[in-house]
Amino acid sequence: xxxxxxxxxxxxxxxRRPADALPCTVGHEAANALVSRAPGVEGRHAELSLGEGxxxxxxxxxxxxxxxxxxxxxxxxxxxxxLGHELFxxxxxxxxxxxxxxxxxxxxxxxxxxxLVAWSERPGVKIAAPLVLLFAGTVMGWTLSADEDPLTAxxxxxxxxxxxxxxxxxxxxxxxxxxxxxxxxGQHFAVGVVSSAxxxxxxxxxxxxxxxxPSSGLAAVVxxxxxxxxxxxxxxxxxxxxxxxxxxRGRRLTAAFAVLLGGCFAWAPRLADPKFDAQxxxxxxxxxxxxxxxxxxxPQSYAEALRSLERELLADRDSLPGR
Amino acid sequence: xxxxxLWLDPALVSILCVALAPGAAAQAGPLVLDPGTAAxxxxxxxxxxxxxxQESQSKAKVGIGSGFYATTDGRIVTxxxxxxxxxxxxxxxxxxxxxxxxxxxxxLLAIDAVNDLAILGGGSLTPGAVLAPTPVSLAKGxxxxxxxxPRDLGLSVVEGTHNGAVQHAAVPRLHYTGPINPGMSGxxxxxxxxxxVGVNVATFGEEVAFLVPSEPVAALxxxxxxxxxxxxxxxxxxxxxxxxxxxxxxxALFVRDGPTAVLDGFRVPTGSDTTFRCWGxxxxxxxxxxxxxxxxxDTDGTTLxxxxxxxxLARFEHAVVRGALSPLRLLTALEExxxxxxxxDGTAREVTSFRCRDDNVRATKLAWxxxxxxxxxxxxxxxxxxxxxAVAPGPSRSGVITSLLLSGVPFQVIDSLAPRYxxxxxxxx
Numbered sequence: 001x002x003x004x005x006x007x008x009x010x011x012x013x014x015x016r017r018p019a020d021a022l023p024c025t026v027g028h029e030a031a032n033a034l035v036s037r038a039p040g041v042e043g044r045h046a047e048l049s050l051g052e053g054x055x056x057x058x059x060x061x062x063x064x065x066x067x068x069x070x071x072x073x074x075x076x077x078x079x080x081x082x083l084g085h086e087l088f089x090x091x092x093x094x095x096x097x098x099x100x101x102x103x104x105x106x107x108x109x110x111x112x113x114x115x116l117v118a119w120s121e122r123p124g125v126k127i128a129a130p131l132v133l134l135f136a137g138t139v140m141g142w143t144l145s146a147d148e149d150p151l152t153a154x155x156x157x158x159x160x161x162x163x164x165x166x167x168x169x170x171x172x173x174x175x176x177x178x179x180x181x182x183x184x185x186g187q188h189f190a191v192g193v194v195s196s197a198x199x200x201x202x203x204x205x206x207x208x209x210x211x212x213x214p215s216s217g218l219a220a221v222v223x224x225x226x227x228x229x230x231x232x233x234x235x236x237x238x239x240x241x242x243x244x245x246x247x248x249r250g251r252r253l254t255a256a257f258a259v260l261l262g263g264c265f266a267w268a269p270r271l272a273d274p275k276f277d278a279q280x281x282x283x284x285x286x287x288x289x290x291x292x293x294x295x296x297x298x299p300q301s302y303a304e305a306l307r308s309l310e311r312e313l314l315a316d317r318d319s320l321p322g323r
Numbered sequence: 324x325x326x327x328x329l330w331l332d333p334a335l336v337s338i339l340c341v342a343l344a345p346g347a348a349a350q351a352g353p354l355v356l357d358p359g360t361a362a363x364x365x366x367x368x369x370x371x372x373x374x375x376x377q378e379s380q381s382k383a384k385v386g387i388g389s390g391f392y393a394t395t396d397g398r399i400v401t402x403x404x405x406x407x408x409x410x411x412x413x414x415x416x417x418x419x420x421x422x423x424x425x426x427x428x429x430x431l432l433a434i435d436a437v438n439d440l441a442i443l444g445g446g447s448l449t450p451g452a453v454l455a456p457t458p459v460s461l462a463k464g465x466x467x468x469x470x471x472x473p474r475d476l477g478l479s480v481v482e483g484t485h486n487g488a489v490q491h492a493a494v495p496r497l498h499y500t501g502p503i504n505p506g507m508s509g510x511x512x513x514x515x516x517x518x519x520v521g522v523n524v525a526t527f528g529e530e531v532a533f534l535v536p537s538e539p540v541a542a543l544x545x546x547x548x549x550x551x552x553x554x555x556x557x558x559x560x561x562x563x564x565x566x567x568x569x570x571x572x573x574x575a576l577f578v579r580d581g582p583t584a585v586l587d588g589f590r591v592p593t594g595s596d597t598t599f600r601c602w603g604x605x606x607x608x609x610x611x612x613x614x615x616x617x618x619x620x621d622t623d624g625t626t627l628x629x630x631x632x633x634x635x636l637a638r639f640e641h642a643v644v645r646g647a648l649s650p651l652r653l654l655t656a657l658e659e660x661x662x663x664x665x666x667x668d669g670t671a672r673e674v675t676s677f678r679c680r681d682d683n684v685r686a687t688k689l690a691w692x693x694x695x696x697x698x699x700x701x702x703x704x705x706x707x708x709x710x711x712x713a714v715a716p717g718p719s720r721s722g723v724i725t726s727l728l729l730s731g732v733p734f735q736v737i738d739s740l741a742p743r744y745x746x747x748x749x750x751x752x
Contacts, residue, residue, distance in 0.1 A: 146648055146656035148610050214681035282712055283662045284692055286654040289683075297686035302695060302741045305680040310734055313699040313707070316675040
């Protein structure tokens, strides 16, 4: 398989697309399949289609700069792109490159991440995402609030998640803007809502594990797995929004980074020093559970835990100097 | 443990003394209001000593207190809290007394931290007078004179009233109504006939003061060795005393048929009349759909271990949360009421950090979520502090949160009380 690649003025690949996924357009507007904010690239700059004999035909869509074979070459209305060759669209370059294994799903179906990113490009999704988030947050807050006025409490939760999501998407958009010249805030927000939903579901699984088997190996493993998955989903989605066609190398790096983040977030609180010298803070997260599922209290219920605590406490020798 | 009474803190006295310029305390000649008081004062003044705890190297004064000769061979009775630094930092501190204008070193022979008593000796002291502890039986309202060195202003006598034994106290204390001030700690309180009633130990608000009765004084004098024991043995002694107190006061707690109270559908253990002081209240937060019924009990008073660490024996509190709430909202309400901060004393040198375990256990139809946290007093064998906090939703729109704090107790007491405590809470029929 061959690929259409869009390069910025510094030669970095900012967009990839299978060469047979045609026709499509290139330009600086987000609605284009290949987007570049490089100087000289217009809103809808050129259309790419399959020409006779499998060649790719690039046709100018009435721009000032048109298409050029070299940066200082003559302006053309159309040109044919062959393997290994480049065309200039403003300061951006378009080239046909040989395929890399695993770059994109070859099953004929779009990969889930790619499909989600394509879905997030729709204008309706960008508008609906904040509204859905506000509504979901409000309903959740209202359901769980023990306040006298649960609706206000729910709206506060809805507004809080909306602001948090906007800040998260804003961070990605800022990086996107600096690196690729376009923020894509709406798309980052939409995929952010998806990753937040994943975080809610997977986080709840970890919470249940912690509730049912507190401080156990199971709770730690479930926390690690869920946090890694959450980070993997979030990173894959946002990186794909930044560079619409990711590479295999990107995938591996993303997965490694997700494992690292998942590990840090899962174990950092467990490794933190449990010491509280002057103040003990207590918090609990309760789950609706049938008493029948809870082990019965016996005079020995705490014996094992206490033996283990006693061992830990006796091992905690005074290593402080200057007594 | 929260502080319950204002001890006659020698450190505080030293601060106050710094604020007083020399000579500011110069006084006119004594005005004798009661010839009887003056006579007692003159007779017993040679028995009462000014004690000064100094930092060994700099000789700087870190605290002052009072003491008195209790035996003809020069044994001095004072409060444990006056000389606590000698137990915990023996290399850095020394206790001295002024005799004929000259400072003389004393040695620490025995302590009773629970009763807040200490016996000093050494220095080849020859008592000018002796106040031996003998059993006295006084009626409420009997005039009692307290002697000591208030705020390091010189030996003074104050008049007050005996008001009987303190109720609800874990250790015996006499209630004395009189102006006892910092610096008088360890001084004697006597009848008009000059008999020892007790030892000045603490104040609590306006003229409410406490004395250690003479019985534990006599017991400590009886067992005090002639040579000073090492500080490590003294600390082990504190651990034993706390352990004995805990076993005596706590082992009968939370047993079947023990005292209970009913809190909106929950039967909860309450304190016995003799050891515990219990309180109750109802909170109605204006912005919440629930109210909280509270019931708490504690042993009145704490045992001072050092100036930064106290052992409070036992305290427990129940909070019943009720309101027109769905099951999910009830869980939120319980989480909100459960979340709190508990202050603890002790420095990192004195106590380990807490180690905690979370569990789910079912007792008497209630599914509890529990957190048990324990820490160890580093320099006293088998002495621990434990906090058990538990929360359970009830059968109908209410739930219960409970906490049990055990402070300065042997491990075995935690082991036996924790499950018994939870088992004692049930849904009332």
